Amino acid sequence: xxxxxxxxxxxxxxALVAVLAITSFYRYTHRxxxxxxxxxxxxxxxxxxxxxxLAVSVFMSVAATLAYNYYFLPPIGTFTIADPQNWVALVxxxxxxxxxxxxxxxxxxxxxxxNRRRHEVERLYRFSQRMLSAGNPIELLNxxxxxxxxxxxxxxAAVFTSDKQKVYRSGMNLPQLDADFLKAVVAREEVQIDxxxxxxxxxxxxxxxxxxxxxxxxxxxxxxxxxxxxxxxxVAIERAHAIEMVGKTEAARQGERLKxxxxxxxxxxxxxxxxxxxxxxxxLLSPAPLDDGQRKELLHVIxxxxxxxxxxxxEAAEMARLEAGEVKLQLEPLRAADLITGSLDLCKGMLGTRxxxxxxxxxxxxxxxxxxxxxxxxxxxxxxAHLYSPPDKPITIGAEEKDDFVQFSVADxxxxxxxxxxxxxxxxFYRGTDQRYRVQGTGMGLPIAKAIVEAHGGTIxxxxxxxxxxxxxxxxxxxxxxxxxx
Amino acid sequence: xxxxxxxxxxxEPQIRRVMRTTLSSNGYSVVEARSGEEALDVMRAExxxxxxLDVNMPGKSGLDTCREIRDQSDVAIIMLxxxxxxxxxxxxxxxxxxxxxxxxxxxxxLLARIRAALRRTSSGEPVPAYVSNDLEIDFxxxxxxxxxxxxxxxxxxxxxxxxxxxxxxxxxxxxRLLQAVWGPDYGDETEYLRVFINQLRxxxxxxxxxxxxxxxxxxxxxxxxxxxxxxxxxxxx
Numbered sequence: 001x002x003x004x005x006x007x008x009x010x011x012x013x014x015a016l017v018a019v020l021a022i023t024s025f026y027r028y029t030h031r032x033x034x035x036x037x038x039x040x041x042x043x044x045x046x047x048x049x050x051x052x053x054l055a056v057s058v059f060m061s062v063a064a065t066l067a068y069n070y071y072f073l074p075p076i077g078t079f080t081i082a083d084p085q086n087w088v089a090l091v092x093x094x095x096x097x098x099x100x101x102x103x104x105x106x107x108x109x110x111x112x113x114x115n116r117r118r119h120e121v122e123r124l125y126r127f128s129q130r131m132l133s134a135g136n137p138i139e140l141l142n143x144x145x146x147x148x149x150x151x152x153x154x155x156x157a158a159v160f161t162s163d164k165q166k167v168y169r170s171g172m173n174l175p176q177l178d179a180d181f182l183k184a185v186v187a188r189e190e191v192q193i194d195x196x197x198x199x200x201x202x203x204x205x206x207x208x209x210x211x212x213x214x215x216x217x218x219x220x221x222x223x224x225x226x227x228x229x230x231x232x233x234x235v236a237i238e239r240a241h242a243i244e245m246v247g248k249t250e251a252a253r254q255g256e257r258l259k260x261x262x263x264x265x266x267x268x269x270x271x272x273x274x275x276x277x278x279x280x281x282x283x284l285l286s287p288a289p290l291d292d293g294q295r296k297e298l299l300h301v302i303x304x305x306x307x308x309x310x311x312x313x314x315e316a317a318e319m320a321r322l323e324a325g326e327v328k329l330q331l332e333p334l335r336a337a338d339l340i341t342g343s344l345d346l347c348k349g350m351l352g353t354r355x356x357x358x359x360x361x362x363x364x365x366x367x368x369x370x371x372x373x374x375x376x377x378x379x380x381x382x383x384x385a386h387l388y389s390p391p392d393k394p395i396t397i398g399a400e401e402k403d404d405f406v407q408f409s410v411a412d413x414x415x416x417x418x419x420x421x422x423x424x425x426x427x428x429f430y431r432g433t434d435q436r437y438r439v440q441g442t443g444m445g446l447p448i449a450k451a452i453v454e455a456h457g458g459t460i461x462x463x464x465x466x467x468x469x470x471x472x473x474x475x476x477x478x479x480x481x482x483x484x485x486x
Numbered sequence: 487x488x489x490x491x492x493x494x495x496x497x498e499p500q501i502r503r504v505m506r507t508t509l510s511s512n513g514y515s516v517v518e519a520r521s522g523e524e525a526l527d528v529m530r531a532e533x534x535x536x537x538x539l540d541v542n543m544p545g546k547s548g549l550d551t552c553r554e555i556r557d558q559s560d561v562a563i564i565m566l567x568x569x570x571x572x573x574x575x576x577x578x579x580x581x582x583x584x585x586x587x588x589x590x591x592x593x594x595x596l597l598a599r600i601r602a603a604l605r606r607t608s609s610g611e612p613v614p615a616y617v618s619n620d621l622e623i624d625f626x627x628x629x630x631x632x633x634x635x636x637x638x639x640x641x642x643x644x645x646x647x648x649x650x651x652x653x654x655x656x657x658x659x660x661x662r663l664l665q666a667v668w669g670p671d672y673g674d675e676t677e678y679l680r681v682f683i684n685q686l687r688x689x690x691x692x693x694x695x696x697x698x699x700x701x702x703x704x705x706x707x708x709x710x711x712x713x714x715x716x717x718x719x720x721x722x723x
Contacts, residue, residue: 268542271568275590276500282592283508294507301504 011052015060018044023067037072038089045093049101057097065090120225127151128232137240144233145170148216155218159204159233162186162212177215185213191226202230206238269312273305280305315444322451329370329455333479336365336399336406343378344397351386355394365399366479367406369456374476377449377460381410381472384445389414389469405458405475416466426450426460449474490604491515493534495525495551496566497543505538508593514600522546526554534561536603538596541567541578541586549581556582560640562603564596572677579681584642585668602669603642613652618713621690621699623651630690637689642667646682647690650700650710657703683708 022044026037041064049057069079069086080086130147131140141159148157149170157170160182167179176199185192185201189210193200200220204211205227211234221229280298283290290298321327340358344351367374378397385395393413399406417425426446453460453474464470492514494505502518509516517532519525523546525539537555541548552563565578565586578586584603587596616623622631625648630637639647645667650658660679664672672678683702687694701709 267568271589272498272501275566275568276498276504278590279501279504279508279593279596282594283504283511286594288508288511288593290507290511294511297507298504301500305500 011048011056012059015048015052015056016063018048019060019063019067022064023071027071034072038068038092041068041089041093042096045096046100049097050104052101053105054098054101057101058094061090061093061097064093116222120222123151124225124228124232127229128236131232131236136244137237140236140240141166141168144168144214144236148214148229152216152221153219154216154221155198157214157216158182159214160186160212161204161237162210174217176217182213182215185215186210191223191230193220193223193226195220200226202226204230204234204237206231206234209234211237270309273308273312276305277302315448319444319448319451322448322455325455327373327455329373331368331370331456333366334369334371334374335363336360336367336408337363339367339369339371339374339378340397340399340408342371343375343382346375346379347382347386350383352391354386354391357394357396359396359398361400365401365406367476368479369476370452373452374456377452377474378408378410380445380449381474384472385410385412385414385470388412393469401478402475404478406478407473407475409471409473411469411471413469416468417462417464417470418466419464422462422464425462489513489515490535491517491532492600493517493519493525493528493532493537495519495522495537495543495548496540497521498540501540509600512597522548522551522554525551529555529559529561536562536564536600538600539563539565539583541565541569541574549577552578552581552583556640560638562641564599564603566591575677576681579678580685582640584640585678598669598671602671605669613648616651616654616712620692621713623647625651632690633692639686639689643682643686643689646679647686647710650708654710654712657706657709659707663707679708 019041022037022040026040045057045060045064048060065086066079068089069083070077073080073083073085073089127147130151131144141161144159145157145168148154148159156172156174156177158174158177159168160166160179161168167173167182169177176197181199181201185203189203189205191200191202198220199215199217201213201215203213214230214233216226280302284295284298337360340360344356382395382397389395389412396409396411398409398411401407426449450460453476456476458475458477460472460474462470462472492509494502494509494516495518496502496505497520499520502520506516506518517528517534519528521543525537528534529537539548539552539555543551548565548567552565555561555563563583563585565581565583566589567574567578567586568589570588575586585599587599613625615625620633623629628644630639630644630647646663649663649666660676661673663679664675668675668678683700684694687697687700691697691699698713699710701711703709
């Protein structure tokens with residue numbers, strides 16, 4: 001029992017004061033019945049024993065017996081120890097003290113125990129909730145010791161996993177939570193509590209399997225709590241592993257799908273220009289009678305198809321570099337208006353007389369972007385809009401602030417994209433069900449734009465309505481830098 | 487015969503350009519279609535002698551287009567494909583194509599296959615009509631009747647049947663059949679025979695799974711067995 005000396009002393013004094021008060025009350029009122037006095041003492045002792053426990057009430061019983069004997073039992077004013085009445089009173093008082101204090105202590109202990117259990121269950125619940133929010137197994141294992149320390153208000157915690165033979169700790173390596181102890185717990189498969197050194201251990205039990213163990217230093221927890229904690233952690237680890245597995249399988253499947261799509265695309269995209277070239281060349285080499293016009297036509301095809309192959313190779317290489325994260329972005333503050341006009345300049349030859357509208361409320365909006373690559377994205381979207389909408393319909397280009405980003409949009413009034421295709425057109429080598437998205441023979445334009453935008457931390461997307469047009473939009477981080485852009 | 491008309495069906499403008507130039511310099515007249523749908527329209531309007539059909543097209547696929555053309559015409563069809571697997575070839579032939587060419591190909595090869603596909607009843611000696619109680623083949627009038635119902639055969643199927651019947655009772659090696667029907671440049675394309683024999687059996691055999699007319703001689707080739715009054719059962723070795 002932790003002793004709070006002044007408080008304890010105060011209780012004894014208070015008990016004594018109560019005895020004195022009762023004594024003087026009956027002593028000076030003169031109207032008393034000995035039995036009433038005894039009952040009053042008894043009542044006070046009952047109260048004290050229930051409230052403050054055995055020691056104070058025994059002390060009070062003795063004091064009350066003495067006071068009762070001296071002041072109220074004839075001969076009044078003397079201690080008549082031998083009088084059996086005296087003994088009866090003392091025994092009654094003492095018995096009451098013992099019984100009442102015992103009963104109330106028990107009740108108090110039970111309440112405290114219930115409280116403590118409720119508290120631990122609450123903590124276990126909170127702990128399990130917090131564990132659920134952790135992502136992959138590594139993240140989870142790193143987080144668990146810290147979560148234990150925070151939730152259970154203990155000094156330090158460590159978790160050991162058998163499969164990786166690795167210890168995860170909340171802080172530095174304490175000698176009482178050494179890896180050897182943790183390994184021993186896995187072998188013994190049971191909870192260990194060492195109150196003296198204030199450490200406790202529990203196995204991470206999942207059904208009949210032991211996934212590892214954990215140790216806690218600081219206030220020891222109850223065996224049930226430790227057991228529950230171990231199971232909770234085991235379940236969480238298993239769950240995280242399962243989720244990771246599902247993710248890996250899914251990723252592998254997608255990888256396979258992509259690979260075969262890539263192969264298909266490569267066979268088609270690369271063989272098509274090769275076919276035109278081979279046909280042209282073999283015709284030129286053959287003895288077939290060709291006039292000058294025909295010969296020139298074939299040579300033109302070869303020339304164009306060489307360019308196309310070259311473009312394909314370039315785009316495939318760029319895509320690969322972007323995907324591998326090998327592209328270093330040269331970030332600088334760039335006025336959104338400059339980005340738009342710069343991109344339009346690059347498209348000038350292609351656009352011809354196409355009407356272009358620019359919608360911008362704030363001409364000073366700036367983005368933090370790699371100028372050349374950001375232009376590449378916008379140019380591609382403008383090209384797209386141009387290629388797939390009637391030449392007299394305007395293309396509308398806009399830029400507006402949205403949280404920490406500037407959202408650019410390119411809207412055309414073309415035929416729109418079917419909903420089923422919307423999610424696919426940014427996929428590498430996706431081929432539209434019609435020719436709409438076979439841009440220049442490569443399916444890589446939009447995926448490249450997507451990779452560039454995402455490398456900037458932005459997003460790219462499209463909304464479209466069949467019959468009325470499509471709006472492609474992408475976001476680039478806004479620049480709040482004070483310095484003037486060049 | 488006037489200059490044969492060839493319909494080129496490909497979604498790639500460059501390939502159509504080269505085809506147009508090369509085929510017309512070789513004396514064919516060329517019509518074009520950019521998609522399967524367009525091809526079916528052009529078929530009706532132009533009545534070409536041969537169709538060069540790209541397998542890989544957006545929209546209606548080459549194979550579907552091939553089937554639909556086959557449903558209404560016995561025009562010669564050569565498919566152009568980028569995939570060179572047995573499976574893809576069989577798919578193309580199954581869809582009703584007479585031949586296929588794998589991209590990229592040399593023009594000489596394509597021209598040779600065009601000539602082969604256009605060649606009909608090349609080895610000229612007439613074959614007398616074959617008549618049994620459920621099968622009638624009139625080679626003069628190119629008519630086949632199975633259990634009283636007329637059956638339509640594609641030119642290559644008909645040619646194959648003609649060779650088998652002309653040599654009835656004798657096993658014909660794969661190579662010989664291929665060269666007789668497709669041309670001297672052929673000989674190793676056994677999958678052609680497999681597909682075409684299957685189609686023939688489906689068309690003329692009462693039970694294609696247990697053929698009574700067209701028999702397979704393992705490791706050798708195929709044999710047409712005339713059925714006399716009592717129908718023969720199984721293979722005769």
